[in-house]
Amino acid sequence: MPGIVKSRPEDFIVEEIPQYLPSGQGDHTYFMIEKKGITTLELVRRLARALNRSERDFGYAGLKDAQAVTRQVMSLEHIDPERIKSLTLPAGTQAKILWTHTHTNKIKLGHLAGNKFQIKLRQIPPDAKDIARRCLEILSRRGVPNYFGVQRFGMRGDSWILGRAILLGDYKEFCDQFCGRPCPADHGHALKARELYDKGLYELAADIWPPFFRDAKRCCRVLAGRPDAWFKAFIGVDRKLIKLFLSAYQSYLFNEVLTRRIDTLDKIWAGDVPIKEDNGAAFIAEDAEAEQPRADRFEISPSGPIYGYKLLMPAGDERQIEQDVLDNEKITLDIFRNVKGVKLRGSRRAFRVQMFNLQVESGIDDAGDFLSLNFDLPSGSYATAVLRELMKEHLTSQIQALPE
Numbered sequence: 001m002p003g004i005v006k007s008r009p010e011d012f013i014v015e016e017i018p019q020y021l022p023s024g025q026g027d028h029t030y031f032m033i034e035k036k037g038i039t040t041l042e043l044v045r046r047l048a049r050a051l052n053r054s055e056r057d058f059g060y061a062g063l064k065d066a067q068a069v070t071r072q073v074m075s076l077e078h079i080d081p082e083r084i085k086s087l088t089l090p091a092g093t094q095a096k097i098l099w100t101h102t103h104t105n106k107i108k109l110g111h112l113a114g115n116k117f118q119i120k121l122r123q124i125p126p127d128a129k130d131i132a133r134r135c136l137e138i139l140s141r142r143g144v145p146n147y148f149g150v151q152r153f154g155m156r157g158d159s160w161i162l163g164r165a166i167l168l169g170d171y172k173e174f175c176d177q178f179c180g181r182p183c184p185a186d187h188g189h190a191l192k193a194r195e196l197y198d199k200g201l202y203e204l205a206a207d208i209w210p211p212f213f214r215d216a217k218r219c220c221r222v223l224a225g226r227p228d229a230w231f232k233a234f235i236g237v238d239r240k241l242i243k244l245f246l247s248a249y250q251s252y253l254f255n256e257v258l259t260r261r262i263d264t265l266d267k268i269w270a271g272d273v274p275i276k277e278d279n280g281a282a283f284i285a286e287d288a289e290a291e292q293p294r295a296d297r298f299e300i301s302p303s304g305p306i307y308g309y310k311l312l313m314p315a316g317d318e319r320q321i322e323q324d325v326l327d328n329e330k331i332t333l334d335i336f337r338n339v340k341g342v343k344l345r346g347s348r349r350a351f352r353v354q355m356f357n358l359q360v361e362s363g364i365d366d367a368g369d370f371l372s373l374n375f376d377l378p379s380g381s382y383a384t385a386v387l388r389e390l391m392k393e394h395l396t397s398q399i400q401a402l403p404e
Helices: 040-051 081-085 128-142 159-168 171-179 188-198 202-208 211-225 230-235 239-264 288-296 316-329 333-337 383-394
Strands: 003-005 012-018 028-036 069-077 095-103 112-122 303-306 347-350 356-365 368-378 395-397
Touching: 003 383, 028 040, 028 081, 040 069, 081 095, 112 383, 128 356, 128 368, 128 383, 159 171, 159 239, 159 333, 171 188, 171 211, 171 230, 188 202, 188 211, 202 211, 211 230, 239 303, 239 316, 368 383
Parallel strands: 003 395, 012 069
Antiparallel strands: 003 112, 012 112, 028 069, 028 095, 112 368, 303 347, 356 368
């Protein structure tokens, strides 16, 4: 089905479903913040500067897309809730505090039950509502393919390339991709900085990078002093970004495996590693026929690899698929031991997830006709996986870049 998603940020709203609610007691202030046009990490940086605190002091359950209106809960210890409520952020920061409460502990990554999505599609055909309902009913029965969404791979779609370079220890490749090689997603000063980098004009590139790109600016400064200091330039990059890049590569590999299982993501094969829906436990399926009724009831789902050096590998045909993906990349599981200070043990991820509270409606507003899709997904799953199945090759977004 053709259509446009994110013709404006307000057409894509994401709100966290907390794993638990704040108790009203304790030294940690919880606050829900709504943001637009900014990443979670950049928002934390600005909050830290505004409150004169370390970025490490802030707790949050996950990272939210910049190209949307998102609402997420954060926490900060030893601060008056009123100070959070009255906080003034730097000019141009599109964010506001929606509520504050207190609790006894810091929010950690993963403290999240799921996300609510409110999505409006534009430029849709007359029968869009009927098409959407038929497609989404099938997804509700079989499960939504648990692809990692495009936002997992960054604005330029290259986070996985950076992660692969890190894993291979190719620091020149990392710097070249991180600071150069302009693409259509680049614009303004960032585009010019990449062009200067590709010409070897590292000092000029460092001068022109916008403040938002502080790691690329720092990388160029190092290379301006010593043009072949690739590793030194790399180690100056924020460790959180390094982990994100590595995770993006793992996500890319998982997506490659899922693509090979897309037609049977609801079927258990002999040798599969199904995951239990109630507790996330994984096991080897020795008798596929005996396990299939549990999969039909959505009690278990077949899984794919988040590759790492301690990954529980399957047997049979699924093992061959997972090995083929490694072979295509010319890597082995042992390579995931290579990054000092980052433990990439590996895990399993279900090939599918359930969608809840689905609503499909059509309407008209100040921007014209739209098809509205409201649904909930578990933590770690992406709405773009739903849109991908509904819109296929027609999936396009009109929002292209972050503000400078």
